[in-house]
Amino acid sequence: MKERKVSLIFFYDEKKRILLQDRxxxxxxxEEWGFFGxxxxxxxTPAEAIxxxxxxxxxxxxxxxxxxxxxxxxxxxLGRVFHTHIFFAPLKDNLKEFKQQEGKNMNxxxxxxxxxxxxxxxxxxxxxxxxxxx
Numbered sequence: 188m189k190e191r192k193v194s195l196i197f198f199y200d201e202k203k204r205i206l207l208q209d210r211x212x213x214x215x216x217x218e219e220w221g222f223f224g225x226x227x228x229x230x231x232t233p234a235e236a237i238x239x240x241x242x243x244x245x246x247x248x249x250x251x252x253x254x255x256x257x258x259x260x261x262x263x264x265l266g267r268v269f270h271t272h273i274f275f276a277p278l279k280d281n282l283k284e285f286k287q288q289e290g291k292n293m294n295x296x297x298x299x300x301x302x303x304x305x306x307x308x309x310x311x312x313x314x315x316x317x318x319x320x321x
Contacts, residue, residue, distance in 0.1 A: 233272035262309035
């Protein structure tokens with residue numbers, strides 16, 4: 188299986204809803220919703236990667252965030268192993284602080300709502316981790 192190191196961020200509001208990215212028009216594997224973040228480049232720390240990815244995807248200078256955990260996510264359906272670093276960050280001005288650069292849209296969902304969306308099968312595990320740490 189191919190291996191990939193990634194950093195993902197979950198922005199959350201006071202109602203414990205998380206921000207997800209509408210991926211219908213940029214999907215690589217058929218998912219309609221996904222997480223913000225991406226691959227960790229050679230020589231980059233997980234924290235440096237998430238700051239870069241948030242800048243690229245949301246045109247936002249990420250300053251306040253916390254690494255919650257590391258998770259080895261085996262995605263058998265994709266033939267990949269993801270070494271996933273999970274970060275949390277509070278939303279301050281709802282979504283006004285972001286200028287989305289990647290994906291068609293974004294929306295806030297409870298974990299229960301997110302579990303019903305068309306996401307990658309392996310992402311169900313990540314949502315359970317997020318739920319337990321939110």
